[in-house]
Amino acid sequence: MADGELSRQLASSQILDCNFDKDFCSWTQDTTDQKDWARQANGTATQGTGPSQDHTSGHGYYAYLETSTGFRGSSAQLISPKITVGTGKACLTFWYHMYGPHVADLNVYGPTNKIIWNRNGNQNNIWKQASVDVSAGSSFSM
Ligand SMILES: [Ca+2]
Ligand SMILES: [Ca+2]
Numbered sequence: 001m002a003d004g005e006l007s008r009q010l011a012s013s014q015i016l017d018c019n020f021d022k023d024f025c026s027w028t029q030d031t032t033d034q035k036d037w038a039r040q041a042n043g044t045a046t047q048g049t050g051p052s053q054d055h056t057s058g059h060g061y062y063a064y065l066e067t068s069t070g071f072r073g074s075s076a077q078l079i080s081p082k083i084t085v086g087t088g089k090a091c092l093t094f095w096y097h098m099y100g101p102h103v104a105d106l107n108v109y110g111p112t113n114k115i116i117w118n119r120n121g122n123q124n125n126i127w128k129q130a131s132v133d134v135s136a137g138s139s140f141s142m
Contacts, residue, residue: 034076036076072104
């Protein structure tokens with residue numbers, strides 16, 4: 001399972017900020033892949049996986065992808081609105097929780113659809129913070 005608790009510190013744009021407590025904010029599901037992200041509160045359905053609570057408050061929602069079911073090699077992507085990053089330093093900050101035996105890759109895609117951050121496999125039963133430098137680009141989605 002992979003969970004994202006995304007907040008954003010992109011210098012030019014506040015639009016990516018989301019704690020998933022109410023909805024997916026401006027993030028949308030990729031409809032060309034095999035799965036969709038869900039919103040989940042508290043624990044996950046499969047024993048020994050997932051977070052037991054969200055990172056924002058401990059009783060809110062987080063974005064959630066169940067990986068104990070489904071077939072190997074399937075993927076699900078959340079897509080941001082189009083953003084433009086100028087030459088100043090920009091950074092995407094988010095919390096992730098990857099716990100369980102069926103966790104594969106969690107990727108962040110930047111300009112030109114290049115992978116700019118990746119974790120693979122079990123990262124233990126803990127929320128971890130990631131900060132990813134985002135290079136300049138115009139009108140791209142993450
Ligand atoms: Ca939350
Ligand atoms: Ca999808």
